[in-house]
Amino acid sequence: MSQINKLFKSNLNVVNMGSQIFHEEVLKQDNPSVNIDWKPPGAGDEKLLEALDWLSDQSAIDQANDQVIEIMMSSKMVLTGVARAIDVVPGMSKHTILHAGPPITFEKMPGPMKGAVIGALIYEKLAKDADEALALAQSDSITYASCHDHQTVGAMTGVISANMLVHCVKNETYGNYGFSMVHEGSGYTVQRYGSWDEGVINRLNWLDQEFRPVLNDAIKLSGGIDVGATIAQALHMSDECHNRNKASSSLFYKQIVPFLLQTEYPKEVLLRVSQFINGNEHYHLSITMAASKAQLDAANGVKNSTIVTALSRNGYEFGIKVSGLGKDHWFTGPARMVDGLFFPGYSQADACPDMGDSAISETAGLGGFSLGNAPAIVQFVGGTVADALSYVKKMYEITWSENKNYTIPFLNFRGTPAGVDVRKVIETGILPIITTGIAHKERGKGQIGAGITTPPQECFEKALIALSDAYKKGEE
């Protein structure tokens, strides 16, 4: 160290912002320097900055956002039954195929989603084999639609056809329903990852023929099950309720078995039905998703609100919906890859881009937004326990409020971050954290890992501009 630097040492204390070059130079000369990782909002894009400016500190927006949170908090989500999609999902027909994420054509679907469509057409007996199904899938006879646009959410490919089984969750406060495909279990050969082998089709048939009437009778006998209460408890039992559902699934088993025992079915049937639930540590994910959908749909369409009501991906694009811009508008960007842990023998090169409607959990303050409740999950999705808490703390910077119904003991029972605010995402450059499964990029090869990802910033940029345009229009 030079004499001159020594003399200055105790007087020179640098806080550097922006470019790192100056910071590094100061350090080289043995002087203390703290670097603040700061970028201008919206990466300095003038149009975004102008939109952000328009939308900041507007009391009408604050009030609208408060109203969205109030709707979310006052929603009582109740599991009322299980049913064939065609019997309950609005707009469903024998030739409709629902899928995860924003709308997409068959051609653009990733491998696993195409596989799931083939499986669905075979299951529905619209095709007798994969070749016939592929031809049909490419024809005009099949109508593709986004689950989200039909009060429904589906994990991974999210492919749901007429006779597939969905959980029905009613938002008793606001009267609307959310639906989600019953979770069929883990492993490589499952329908939602695009497999259509005999085991997959047999399981779908069994779910429809035996499981459905028995479970539905039990749910009816229960008078409905309060899903929000289950989630709240599970969060205190180390679930984050997206990729860790061990506690919520255990609680559901405890809730439903007494009513199964009160149905008219013989013990061997009850054993098969209850074991299907008992053997699946992710069983409750589908119920959590349907409940979150019912909760967020009620919060959709609040004029001026900048809060996100859907985060969803189809393996090609990521799409978001924003309350103030109505339930039909998607804002999209390219789907990202997932950073995580792969099952033995697989790597990022085998992975399909981010896919599935399950990020409805994060939209409701669960999953990545409550990771601090689920330290054990790092064994499944990667990262460290310290990451799990720091992710959650970051999410408070981009949310409008906290979910008082879902709390985090390790943060002194603070509510989970709730209500992603498009403005805050652009302002901070922090993107929502999502925990998720990773599908093989080819159809029929199932799950190959799990990890953590984020949406592309583009979705939020498009939404911000649209919000600003809508707001200006309303002001005129």
Added chain:
Amino acid sequence: MSQINKLFKSNLNVVNMGSQIFHEEVLKQDNPSVNIDWKPPGAGDEKLLEALDWLSDQSAIDQANDQVIEIMMSSKMVLTGVARAIDVVPGMSKHTILHAGPPITFEKMPGPMKGAVIGALIYEKLAKDADEALALAQSDSITYASCHDHQTVGAMTGVISANMLVHCVKNETYGNYGFSMVHEGSGYTVQRYGSWDEGVINRLNWLDQEFRPVLNDAIKLSGGIDVGATIAQALHMSDECHNRNKASSSLFYKQIVPFLLQTEYPKEVLLRVSQFINGNEHYHLSITMAASKAQLDAANGVKNSTIVTALSRNGYEFGIKVSGLGKDHWFTGPARMVDGLFFPGYSQADACPDMGDSAISETAGLGGFSLGNAPAIVQFVGGTVADALSYVKKMYEITWSENKNYTIPFLNFRGTPAGVDVRKVIETGILPIITTGIAHKERGKGQIGAGITTPPQECFEKALIALSDAYKKGEE
């Protein structure tokens, strides 16, 4: 600040040890001082210091302690059935009454324990009412004995008579059994807190007549249930497995229901039996206790070991056992009061001193020793979430090793502190932390709160002297 002090400020940095007066004076003069809360080991008692000196750095003791930990870690504890105490507990007779803690006479028993004895005599039809029972209890016809001295542990009063129902857990590695009274549920009027009203007696009868044969058949059909594996999972689901047993009880329900459904009993019987388990969030405590007893009994009697194999209280005295001093020796001191949260309408003035064998959990590395897994428990036992983690960190200072089978995600999956070392307790002055229920001091009034307590240091002082004497004798 005086000029002279200003001059010295940056040079005077005090680390103070022992008396706090000097530390405070330095602070008053605006100089930095750190105070270290240090006391000489054993409060400076010469005999204790000499004993500690003898017992420190002895490789024979280190080896013995390693052996104790190895026995604990290699124990496989399996639930093999439920049975009447008289049919399985060694030394049990029609006129034996087992109780929690070290041996005690009826006269010295606290109120709730006397109440539980009265209830037991009525249940056993040895007395027709409380007056008759009281007279019989005070006569020579009844033999009182410590549960712990009969391979058994009992929560709170721990009163167990011939026809009461116990869980049987086999240590498959070492062949020995541990027994613990089936947990009858929560509330004011329960047998283990000394109530004997009609509801209590009816429940004991039902447990014996209907619950016992059905549950026992189901356990037999299961081939035995691995209790250690259940505990390990429950610790990752926010149980500390002493005062929070919600996850372990849920897991047990999931384990046993499939086998209940395979028994010959009709659905309405299975519904009653399974609902008894389903409705009790502490059901698994009794299984955890029996398993921990089977584990620690196997680790008892290792010559030279300074590790504690029992922590137990009878509401009058606290008693500990030490592996190197054999299974029949108790080292006792007066039972303390419990610091915690009281149910509405009750306070410390109503409380019975610390009572119950349930601290076998802490002895095995659970309860207070794994509080960091159960942040939500502070709502039940008091304190803050930060306390929960700091208690655990303190326990590492007084334990010989870590329980590699029971881990704490929030401490990066570190094993729970395991094997309380009598030497370390005296050396550091840190006492084992125990989470526990609080009984009303009068019989028949049940539980009035829950909290945290410690044993009296006296138990460890007596044990240290005995260890030193035994060690010296062995060296001669």
